[in-house]
Amino acid sequence: MPTPLIDQPFPWPEGKRCAVCISFDIDAESLIHLGYREEADNKIMTRSEARYDAEVATPRLLAVFRNQNIKQTFFVPAWCLEHYKGLAESILKDGHEIAHHGYMHENPNKLSDAEDRAWFRRSVASIEKITGRKPAGFRAPSYGFSRISLELMLEAGMVYDASLMGHDIPYLLKHPKGSLIELPSQRALDDWTYFVMSRDYNWMMPIAPPEHAFSIYRAEFDAAWRHGGLWVAVWHPFATGRLSRCEAMDQLIDHMKGKGGVWFATMEEIALHAKKMHEEGKWKPFVQELPYATGLVPALKTA
Numbered sequence: 001m002p003t004p005l006i007d008q009p010f011p012w013p014e015g016k017r018c019a020v021c022i023s024f025d026i027d028a029e030s031l032i033h034l035g036y037r038e039e040a041d042n043k044i045m046t047r048s049e050a051r052y053d054a055e056v057a058t059p060r061l062l063a064v065f066r067n068q069n070i071k072q073t074f075f076v077p078a079w080c081l082e083h084y085k086g087l088a089e090s091i092l093k094d095g096h097e098i099a100h101h102g103y104m105h106e107n108p109n110k111l112s113d114a115e116d117r118a119w120f121r122r123s124v125a126s127i128e129k130i131t132g133r134k135p136a137g138f139r140a141p142s143y144g145f146s147r148i149s150l151e152l153m154l155e156a157g158m159v160y161d162a163s164l165m166g167h168d169i170p171y172l173l174k175h176p177k178g179s180l181i182e183l184p185s186q187r188a189l190d191d192w193t194y195f196v197m198s199r200d201y202n203w204m205m206p207i208a209p210p211e212h213a214f215s216i217y218r219a220e221f222d223a224a225w226r227h228g229g230l231w232v233a234v235w236h237p238f239a240t241g242r243l244s245r246c247e248a249m250d251q252l253i254d255h256m257k258g259k260g261g262v263w264f265a266t267m268e269e270i271a272l273h274a275k276k277m278h279e280e281g282k283w284k285p286f287v288q289e290l291p292y293a294t295g296l297v298p299a300l301k302t303a
Helices: 030-042 044-068 078-083 087-092 113-131 149-155 210-227 243-259 267-279
Strands: 018-025 073-076 097-100 171-175 178-182 230-235 262-264 287-289
Touching: 018 044, 018 210, 018 243, 018 267, 030 044, 044 087, 044 243, 073 078, 073 087, 078 087, 078 113, 087 097, 087 113, 097 113, 097 267, 113 149, 149 171, 149 178, 178 267, 210 230, 210 243, 243 262
Parallel strands: 018 073, 018 230, 018 262, 073 097, 171 287
Antiparallel strands: 171 178
16 A cells, blocks of 8 residues: 555545646747747748647647547647637547647746736637637746736636646645636656757757657656546647657557546646635645745845
8 A cells, every 4th residue: 555645635526546638739830930030931840840740740649539538638829729720620629628828939937027918818819719718727838937927817717727836736826816726747747858859949858769758657647546646748749749659648548548547637627626626625725825926035135
């Protein structure tokens, strides 16, 4: 019998042991246009890889999810939804969720408050226009959760954030203007860490077989299953959507199903369940209040 490692086990629905969301960030060409601007038209090879993200890999991933009969979440910069006609429809028709991932993958931490607010609101408006509803959640591009990100989410009426890494189960982010559910992941479940080799992205990971990353994903899942955790992948179609890795993903889903008691759900479904459990007094969440601090901490002011 393993030692319980989560102090307050989360009440998953119908007696499930853990929850899984294989979320994908469909960034496509947004990073190239944002990072290179006037040079983007000359980045043909990298743009071909970026287009593979939306045009080849995403349909393939949707086919796997369809075959496995699971609904998951796609975080998509709004510009990508505007640029790739039919992308949103292909995701939504299978019952998946589209969530906020910036307008053009701009990093909120590198923007002024005014710029951050403008881009955030522009993306909300664009997603609502394309999908017919406001996004329920947000993942900050490059994990660049800013000092006003929570405030912007609350203003937009969002239910959850998926940018932070402060626990192994859902928890509560609290702000003077309100609170929402945080659905955390971790670096070990981000495929960029293992598969991205690109000079244009300034990220040069050594090429390794899918088994290297997927053995880590499986170990993290098995631990989440034993201890009642939340397992959230942060994957990218151009990386994990390649043939050998997509095969490995399909096999990992089979492994998860074989364990039994796994709730495959969208991020919105998980967040709404957490919110309901909290409101009904069936779950006392771990709480983090934001902002953590403003300006220098006192010790540094006197140093």
